[in-house]
């Protein structure tokens with residue numbers, strides 16, 4: 001909903017002013033037998049005189065109050081409750097607050113307007129008040145709220161929720177009662193005040209507007225569920241559901257039991273899983289799932305629930321018992337508990353890998369292997385290899401010049417000395433493989449592109465008697481080494497390698513000159 005012109009709020013300034021009850025001051029200056037008073041609220045000034053006891057007939061109507069710092073009193077002019085402050089030696093004070101005003105727009109639209117109100121006191125001066133409307137939250141039936149912030153001359157859409165303390169302008173409640181979409185929504189203080197005082201009001205009616213069945217949910221007793229909706233705790237409602245069980249995403253026969261538990265989140269999630277798996281669990285099965293879920297990290301539960309798509313709860317439990325990874329008894333140590341939890345996680349991993357790789361998930365051989373950890377490790381290697389093969393095919397296609405340049409580059413850069421050899425990469429796939437084995441980033445697009453375009457080249461430095469085993473990867477530009485690394489970005493035998501590379505680059509410069517002279521000679525020979 002777009003921001004729009006709204007009706008002015010009558011009585012807001014006056015109401016806001018009343019909220020600063022602690023800082024209504026009357027400044028006084030005592031001067032012997034009398035005191036001059038100045039009410040900072042109404043701005044009036046008056047004088048208090050001490051009663052002259054010697055002459056009881058004079059000044060009979062005058063005051064007996066003797067102003068003192070922080071003494072409570074009432075303004076003689078405007079009757080406001082206030083406290084005395086000396087006209088000099090009083091610190092200035094600045095206070096602020098927020099007032100929330102609710103307005104009906106029509107039966108299916110409502111707006112909360114937040115006013116930022118301030119009070120500034122300065123010694124001996126009238127108190128200054130200000131109020132600015134700085135936030136608007138528009139509610140519309142069946143919609144998410146739209147929020148706007150005041151940027152002085154313009155309102156900008158905002159994505160921040162209301163996370164501050166506010167006082168509710170009393171007329172707001174009447175406006176809520178007048179609005180069709182809220183008229184029959186029961187007021188549940190335990191939900192509304194969940195956050196602090198009645199600052200849950202906005203959240204409450206955001207939920208009431210957004211979920212058209214909010215009223216019914218509360219009336220049938222799903223108060224915890226309603227509370228979660230208000231507090232934006234994910235409970236995965238289906239806004240398009242026609243019936244209540246569809247909106248809750250549970251089987252119809254679970255509704256009664258869910259209501260008995262007021263819509264408890266854990267129970268709801270179990271029932272939602274049951275429906276998602278198109279299952280109808282028996283009590284025994286439900287207990288198994290409940291026990292499993294309670295003993296599983298929520299981050300693993302997604303995989304676990306995928307496994308349950310193919311494995312019935314009873315078979316899952318039996319297999320886990322056989323594999324000694326079912327939840328241990330009460331007396332088990334926490335180490336044993338953790339060990340079994342880790343095993344279960346590995347099993348869920350194993351199953352989800354099988355699913356992803358398209359295996360036949362009806363086969364017991366696949367579902368219940370005698371050593372699922374070994375099968376899992378095999379799968380990991382297989383999946384990784386498939387990924388690598390794909391990457392290699394891809395880079396060979398994308399960076400073909402690495403291969404075509406090899407011969408020329410080899411002439412320029414290949415060398416052997418002191419038990420080491422160095423040579424350029426033969427093709428893009430070889431660079432990817434080098435990076436994989438040495439666990440560094442040379443297989444990334446950046447180095448490949450650079451080599452392909454001739455900006456810098458990747459060379460492999462290896463031990464002479466282990467020519468096929470990656471050892472050091474070198475990046476070179478012309479005859480200058482840019483960087484070199486071994487496995488895991490380490491620099492093994494750094495001193496030796498640095499020295500070796502130094503000699504190597506020196507040799508390269510020489511070789512360059514020689515090649516030039518060599519290429520010049522045949523030319524001369526030809527012409528001769």
Ligand SMILES: [Zn+2]
Nearest residue numbers: 039042075078
């Ligand atoms: Zn006054």
